[in-house]
Amino acid sequence: MANRELEKYEFLQRLDVTCDLFAGMCSRGWMTPEELFDNIDILFDDIVKAHGHDKAYLQSVVDNVHPDLAESLLKPKHDLDVVHFGKALKGYTTALNDHLAAGKPVVYSFPTLTSEIWYAMDIVPLHFELLSGLLSGVYITGVEAEADAAAKEGFGDHICGFTKGPIKSIEMNKLPKPDILCKNGSPCDASNLNYVYAADLHDCPLLVLDSPYYSDDRALKYYTENIMEMLSQVEKLIGHKIDEDKLRYHVDISNQQLKYYYGLQELRKLRPCPDPGTLRFLDFGSLAICGHSEKVIDYCKGRYDRVKARVDNNETFLPEGKEEIRTLWSWGWIANMWWLPDWLEDQFASTYMECQLSYMPGDVVGYVDTTSLKTMIEGLAWRSINFCMHKTAMSYSDIWVNDFLSIAQAYKADVALFGGNRACKHAWSLSKILSDLLMEKCGIPSFIWEHDVCDKRYTTHKATKDMLTEFFSSIS
Secondary structure (H helix, E strand, C coil), X not given: CCCCCHHHCHHHHHHHHHHHHHHHXXXXXXXXXXXXXXXXXXXXXXXXXXXXXXXXXXXXXXXXXXXXXXXXXXXXXXXXXXXXXXXXXXXXXXXXXXXXXXXXXXXXXXXXXXXXXXXXXXXCCECHHHHHHHHHHHECCCCHHHHHHHHHCCCCCCCCHHHHHHHHHHHCCCCCCCXXXXXXXCCCHHHHHHHHHHHHHHCCCEEEECCCCCCCXXXXXXXXXXXXXXXXXXXXXXXXXXXXXXXXXXXXXXXXXXXXXXXXXXXXXXXXXXCCHHHHHHHHHHHHCCCCCHHHHHHHHHHHHHXXXXXXCCCXXXXXXXXXXXXXXXXXXXXXXXXXXXXXXXXXXXXXXXXXXXXXXHHHHCCCCCCCHHHHHXXXXXXXXXXXXXXXXXXXXXXXXXXXHHHHHHCCCCEEEEEEECCCHHHHCCHHHHHHHHHHHHCCCEEEEXXXXXXXXXXXXXXXXXXXXXXXXXXX
């Protein structure tokens, strides 16, 4: 059955189709791009029969898929995980379709506060960052047109690409207009400004969760009270109350999900690293829909089981005869070049340890206590304070620097890559401090370059590959 409500908004329609392509690409055993595209009409027929999409639209979407990504995702080290992620995300898009069809409020929320609270209030939130990340990662033309439209109206290059395109797309009727916007204060000014703009333009409330500078008991109490105040405001604005039992259900799911997430982080400490780097991108996507359904658990458990099996069977996906280069990504993955870690694995045996978009240590974050509404809100607040991308940007640079020094030592990293998003001013202020410390304390060289996380035109794929080839050739 088609998600007709999503078809009103091209961004959501394309996201929905992406789920079905992910879930269906290996359904008949096609394991190479050549096999897949030779049989594309069969795949289209399967998807049309199951989900009711327009076949011409399917063709237009597939024609826009980046060929390097298609080749990467069909590799045995990725394929089943991509399928399971597609199914998990499809559960979310279907719920979103039903939510919009029922005329329920449109809420955009920043993913560093995971969404169990919203689900418990009978709200399926949207995330600009999930949309822009996936669309720019999968497609040749991702969110560039929307970013260009924003630029024509005066949006500077320093405004975050994760949110600039999607927020502009609301005006272009590619996303629904918001009834409520919710944003953590961290990160960062470059994204906060987009939310302020959208709230002003669409005359809707912007609820700001004030990210504390510290992560001690006082900060947790302050931030928990801030979340409770937000819930009270939401109830007054739209009449939706939080259901404690429903919250417990979704928190139970996210606790199970994170058990496997934490387990993967431990497995990545092994040599050679048994976890393909390209899948970090989907792991972040799973956090954006954290706790939504058991299909998200299926994705995370499948990820863990396959990586653990690789360890147990003494297998590796690295090229034979090449020595592993354990690589710390001291900024994060590049959405518009999602397949880059796969290319680095094949070319240089460079494995992906952690980045500030993936690192969330289980011994610090732990699990949410589901005893009561109070313990759940407090536990979700603690998770948010320590959430990837949130913790590293909400305070002084020494938090980011010290975290990544610890990661480099624990994971026995050999090199560091700081491919920094051009809008992340807080990150650029610490890149030199971090690279100097990694060299001083660990003897780890760093390579630093600038990109736009969602706009591949700023630093082209060829330029990125050329720079990294020179760097890794010197290391090898």
